[in-house]
Amino acid sequence: MIAEIGLAALWLAAALAVLQMVSGALALRSAEGEANPLAIYARPAAVMQALLAGLAFAMLVWAFAVTDLSIKLVAANSHSMKPMIYKLTGTWGNHEGSMLLWVGVLALSGGLLALFERRLPERTMGATLAVQGFVALGFYAFLLLSSNPFERLPVPAIEGSGLNPLLQDIGLAFHPPTLYAGYVGLSVAFSLAMGALLTREVNPTFARVMRPWVLGAWVLLTFGITAGSYWAYYELGWGGWWFWDPVENASLMPWLAATALLHSVAVLAARDALRTWTIMLGVLAFSMSMLGTFLVRSGVLTSVHAFAVDPERGAFILVLLGLYIGGAFTIFALRAGAVAEGKRFSFSSREGALVFNNVMLSAILAIVLLGTLYPLLTEAFDVRVSVGPPYFNPASAMFAIPMFLVMAVGPLLRWKEDSPRRIRFEVLLLAAILIGVIGLVSFFGQFALLPLLGLGLAAALGVAAFLPLRGRKLTRVPVATWGMVLAHFGIAVSLFGMASEGAFTQERLAAVAPGGSDQVGDYTFTLQSVNPVAGPNWTAIEARIAVSRDGGTQVILTPQARNFWSPAQSTSESALLTRWDGQLYAVIGNQAADGRWQIRMWWKPFVTFIWYGGLLIALGGVLSIIGRVRVDMKRRKAVSLGDERRADPEALGTAPVPAE
Amino acid sequence: MKAKHQRLILIIAALIAIIGAGLIAAWTLRNQANYFYLPEQMAATPPAVGQAVRLGGMVQPGSLATEADGVTVNFMVTGNTEDAIPVRYSGILPDLFVEGSGVVAEGSLGANGVFMATNLLAKHDENYVPKELEGMGTAQAAKMAADTTVGLTQ
Numbered sequence: 001m002i003a004e005i006g007l008a009a010l011w012l013a014a015a016l017a018v019l020q021m022v023s024g025a026l027a028l029r030s031a032e033g034e035a036n037p038l039a040i041y042a043r044p045a046a047v048m049q050a051l052l053a054g055l056a057f058a059m060l061v062w063a064f065a066v067t068d069l070s071i072k073l074v075a076a077n078s079h080s081m082k083p084m085i086y087k088l089t090g091t092w093g094n095h096e097g098s099m100l101l102w103v104g105v106l107a108l109s110g111g112l113l114a115l116f117e118r119r120l121p122e123r124t125m126g127a128t129l130a131v132q133g134f135v136a137l138g139f140y141a142f143l144l145l146s147s148n149p150f151e152r153l154p155v156p157a158i159e160g161s162g163l164n165p166l167l168q169d170i171g172l173a174f175h176p177p178t179l180y181a182g183y184v185g186l187s188v189a190f191s192l193a194m195g196a197l198l199t200r201e202v203n204p205t206f207a208r209v210m211r212p213w214v215l216g217a218w219v220l221l222t223f224g225i226t227a228g229s230y231w232a233y234y235e236l237g238w239g240g241w242w243f244w245d246p247v248e249n250a251s252l253m254p255w256l257a258a259t260a261l262l263h264s265v266a267v268l269a270a271r272d273a274l275r276t277w278t279i280m281l282g283v284l285a286f287s288m289s290m291l292g293t294f295l296v297r298s299g300v301l302t303s304v305h306a307f308a309v310d311p312e313r314g315a316f317i318l319v320l321l322g323l324y325i326g327g328a329f330t331i332f333a334l335r336a337g338a339v340a341e342g343k344r345f346s347f348s349s350r351e352g353a354l355v356f357n358n359v360m361l362s363a364i365l366a367i368v369l370l371g372t373l374y375p376l377l378t379e380a381f382d383v384r385v386s387v388g389p390p391y392f393n394p395a396s397a398m399f400a401i402p403m404f405l406v407m408a409v410g411p412l413l414r415w416k417e418d419s420p421r422r423i424r425f426e427v428l429l430l431a432a433i434l435i436g437v438i439g440l441v442s443f444f445g446q447f448a449l450l451p452l453l454g455l456g457l458a459a460a461l462g463v464a465a466f467l468p469l470r471g472r473k474l475t476r477v478p479v480a481t482w483g484m485v486l487a488h489f490g491i492a493v494s495l496f497g498m499a500s501e502g503a504f505t506q507e508r509l510a511a512v513a514p515g516g517s518d519q520v521g522d523y524t525f526t527l528q529s530v531n532p533v534a535g536p537n538w539t540a541i542e543a544r545i546a547v548s549r550d551g552g553t554q555v556i557l558t559p560q561a562r563n564f565w566s567p568a569q570s571t572s573e574s575a576l577l578t579r580w581d582g583q584l585y586a587v588i589g590n591q592a593a594d595g596r597w598q599i600r601m602w603w604k605p606f607v608t609f610i611w612y613g614g615l616l617i618a619l620g621g622v623l624s625i626i627g628r629v630r631v632d633m634k635r636r637k638a639v640s641l642g643d644e645r646r647a648d649p650e651a652l653g654t655a656p657v658p659a660e
Numbered sequence: 661m662k663a664k665h666q667r668l669i670l671i672i673a674a675l676i677a678i679i680g681a682g683l684i685a686a687w688t689l690r691n692q693a694n695y696f697y698l699p700e701q702m703a704a705t706p707p708a709v710g711q712a713v714r715l716g717g718m719v720q721p722g723s724l725a726t727e728a729d730g731v732t733v734n735f736m737v738t739g740n741t742e743d744a745i746p747v748r749y750s751g752i753l754p755d756l757f758v759e760g761s762g763v764v765a766e767g768s769l770g771a772n773g774v775f776m777a778t779n780l781l782a783k784h785d786e787n788y789v790p791k792e793l794e795g796m797g798t799a800q801a802a803k804m805a806a807d808t809t810v811g812l813t814q
């Protein structure tokens with residue numbers, strides 16, 4: 001019954017998406033103030049759809065929890081012996097389940113929008129919900145027609161075939177849901193942008209409605225990327241934290257677009273400038289989410305994320321991608337001219353700095369996009385290439401460095417027009433820090449250019465992040481401003497971690513006999529023993545390595561080489577020793593013929609700052625949302641109080657006004 | 661500045677930056693893209709010394725030898741012909757790396773004709789077949805694809 005309830009809920013949700021689309025479109029067509037009898041269904045349809053999609057997802061989670069082997073998806077991806085937590089997270093550790101999660105989050109955000117958003121004119125809201133319904137419908141069709149998660153097996157399987165061991169990790173519990181929520185949160189920004197464009201309501205009110213959605217999606221993307229990066233770092237056992245893997249790029253590209261969008265929305269809300277640019281970024285950000293979904297879900301890539309290798313599905317998503325992005329850009333091209341130009345500003349103003357960084361972010365996006373698609377393009381001509389750090393690092397740094405420089409001074413400038421001379425003290429201070437740190441570091445050793453620049457920029461940005469607070473009474477600084485300060489400081493912290501890892505990492509690869517010792521950085525490590533161990537669905541060999549720093553207290557590290565038996569696969573479980581100033585990273589390899597074991601050790605100074613920085617950035621975004629929502633609540637309360645006062649005398653004399 | 665056509669100027673500036681990014685990308689890609697070679701291709705037209713490329717083929721049976729340090733291995737990679745490329749690698753070998761299995765080695769050709777691998781991509785799971793070995797057409801390629809490799813990154 002579980003599967004049937006889920007499937008029925010999914011079909012009903014699809015039908016409601018059609019209703020939402022039609023009803024929203026009718027609201028758009030009716031003149032302002034005139035109520036179309038069908039237009040009232042858009043909001044309830046969106047809310048109901050969210051409940052039904054949520055129900056369908058809950059049913060699938062239930063099926064995985066009880067390991068219902070008569071469902072094809074469960075039989076193919078789960079196993080009755082798997083620990084409960086991985087049974088649950090396994091729900092989205094496969095193609096169909098993850099698409100259902102995608103659609104579920106899409107419906108949920110549409111429902112929340114319909115339920116709580118009351119500031120926009122009804123026509124704009126109708127258009128927005130119509131677009132949201134249209135997007136949802138495409139993905140319901142994709143799920144129901146080509147990736148049905150509830151498909152039954154003719155004969156129930158005796159035992160499931162298990163989940164890819166790399167995915168049997170707590171990282172899987174957080175990483176995909178947060179990333180998806182971020183991807184899909186951008187769909188609301190997209191729908192709002194299309195709604196505003198169709199009804200020519202691109203103005204600060206619209207920007208204030210859009211901002212929490214963009215901020216929310218951006219916070220989730222930031223968090224998802226940070227979690228994904230740390231997961232890849234410790235789970236893959238390669239010691240790297242970012243591989244420029246196409247799938248990683250697929251999550252980075254929407255983040256870059258969302259970062260640009262969030263700053264441009266801020267300009268639109270505060271200054272009524274950058275109207276069309278904001279709409280364009282709204283379309284672009286969701287296009288990148290869709291492209292990411294296509295890259296990951298279509299099977300054009302071979303990677304741990306590419307569950308489906310079914311050309312039909314790839315074609316389906318490609319058609320959806322073409323339909324939505326092509327349609328959106330067509331409407332944009334037709335309507336953008338009709339959006340009146342916003343307020344003007346001088347180049348040396350805060351808007352000017354934000355525009356510059358928006359363009360730099362777009363350029364980095366273009367670099368990443370081209371690098372990601374290039375191997376797919378050349379493959380069409382039968383040339384096989386792969387594109388890695390030698391391309392991405394220098395090409396993106398070329399635009400990232402000017403961006404960081406402008407980011408340091410941008411928040412110090414005034415809106416509309418400012419004289420660079422006014423902030424010359426700050427500029428000189430930051431330049432001195434930048435040059436001083438680079439000089440100091442290169443005095444002590446030879447380092448590559450990019451890590452060196454990164455260290456200097458990190459120091460300058462770290463100081464610059466707090467300069468906007470100079471001369472202000474700290475208790476009176478708005479919460480949203482603290483959010484900006486924190487997020488910008490997070491960038492500095494993260495950059496410091498990356499540069500430090502790049503410049504100062506020490507590596508030691510050695511074959512060590514049990515009882516033997518070796519050295520990496522300040523650490524001495526001794527291989528005490530190597531023993532077989534067993535887990536619920538794996539066996540492993542585990543090394544006991546005693547490490548001590550400069551002869552201090554010994555700590556035991558236990559890296560493992562695991563063999564899973566369902567499916568048969570092996571993974572390397574690294575062991576980490578975290579100190580405030582870095583991490584020691586240990587991996588065990590094969591046994592050489594003479595009985596020695598291969599041990600690989602890295603000492604990575606301040607590598608953890610990469611992820612601390614990511615968390616700070618996300619936290620800054622959260623503070624910003626809290627600040628904006630609080631201001632908004634206050635304003636709403638004031639407005640409703642005013643309305644009440646006016647309504648009192650009116651209620652005595654006039655007929656009631658129809659709601660909305 | 662006179663803000664008469666500010667929108668136009670903004671659009672042009674953005675276009676210049678994006679096109680610039682595109683040109684830089686195209687130029688860097690030409691230089692930095694990592695080409696895939698089969699052993700016979702590498703023997704016929706070797707890449708420049710030090711250029712990052714990938715070499716894919718089979719580990720020749722009987723050629724795998726570990727050096728005294730216990731972590732450096734030397735082996736030969738063969739393809740569809742007699743050509744064999746010597747490969748040298750320091751590091752932890754992929755779990756299912758054995759003689760006769762397929763391998764994709766990332767690295768560059770040294771001046772002495774030895775391919776210095778920085779990374780070996782190895783089989784994790786029978787479901788993952790490297791793109792490079794798909795559709796090569798010969799029976800051997802099919803066999804190679806069947807028990808070969810792929811890492812998590814391409």
